[in-house]
Amino acid sequence: MYKLVGNRATRAFRPLWLLEELGVPYEHVPAAPRSEEVRAVSPLGKVPVLVDGDDVIADSMAILTYLADKHGAFTHPAGTVARARQDAWTFRVLDEVDAVLWTAARHSFLLPEDQRVPAVKESLKVEFSHNLERIAGELTSDCLAGDEPTVPDIVLAHCLGWARNAKFPEAPEVLVDYLRRLRTRPAFERAAAL
Numbered sequence: 001m002y003k004l005v006g007n008r009a010t011r012a013f014r015p016l017w018l019l020e021e022l023g024v025p026y027e028h029v030p031a032a033p034r035s036e037e038v039r040a041v042s043p044l045g046k047v048p049v050l051v052d053g054d055d056v057i058a059d060s061m062a063i064l065t066y067l068a069d070k071h072g073a074f075t076h077p078a079g080t081v082a083r084a085r086q087d088a089w090t091f092r093v094l095d096e097v098d099a100v101l102w103t104a105a106r107h108s109f110l111l112p113e114d115q116r117v118p119a120v121k122e123s124l125k126v127e128f129s130h131n132l133e134r135i136a137g138e139l140t141s142d143c144l145a146g147d148e149p150t151v152p153d154i155v156l157a158h159c160l161g162w163a164r165n166a167k168f169p170e171a172p173e174v175l176v177d178y179l180r181r182l183r184t185r186p187a188f189e190r191a192a193a194l
């Protein structure tokens, strides 16, 4: 049985949601980043971490891709153009949304106080809004890579919730509707209640 380490208030929410979508059995260890429980499986101390038998996989994207490919769900098949387009969305969401939020978090509470540059947050908020406007303008179907959700939708939906918690500007209406649709999925609701 899979073991997913990391509490749902972190990027661990992403694989938790996918595991719920897949309907496969798993154990959840809701450990905090850098905790002993995390370091016991991954010296990096970052979450999420997936333990599959004797194998340990770190990084939410590696875990999502592994699970989606292995179970043939939430992804287009590897080696297809549809998959390449899906992957382009994944990397774009990481570059343009996740990285912006992560930099803001680092300068808010993660870096040692003397290394924080609080003023950078205003610039990041502007960049975030600009990037979301462009993404919203390119959303031509219900989800990023077609009408059914795939890996990049898990990442973008997670980031949109993260942005709200971090008091970033509200997303364009198109993405608010997109997030509302994804949040009504029973698997999302189960993961959110963990």
Ligand SMILES: N[C@@H](CCC(=O)N[C@@H](CS)C(=O)NCC(=O)O)C(=O)O
Residues within 6 Å of the ligand: 010, 011, 012, 033, 034, 044, 045, 046, 047, 048, 058, 059, 060, 061
């Ligand atoms: N790219 C990694 C980032 C993992 C990451 O930085 N996770 C945060 C929690 S969301 C963490 O564990 N931070 C602790 C640290 O940076 O030491 C992923 O997507 O899993």
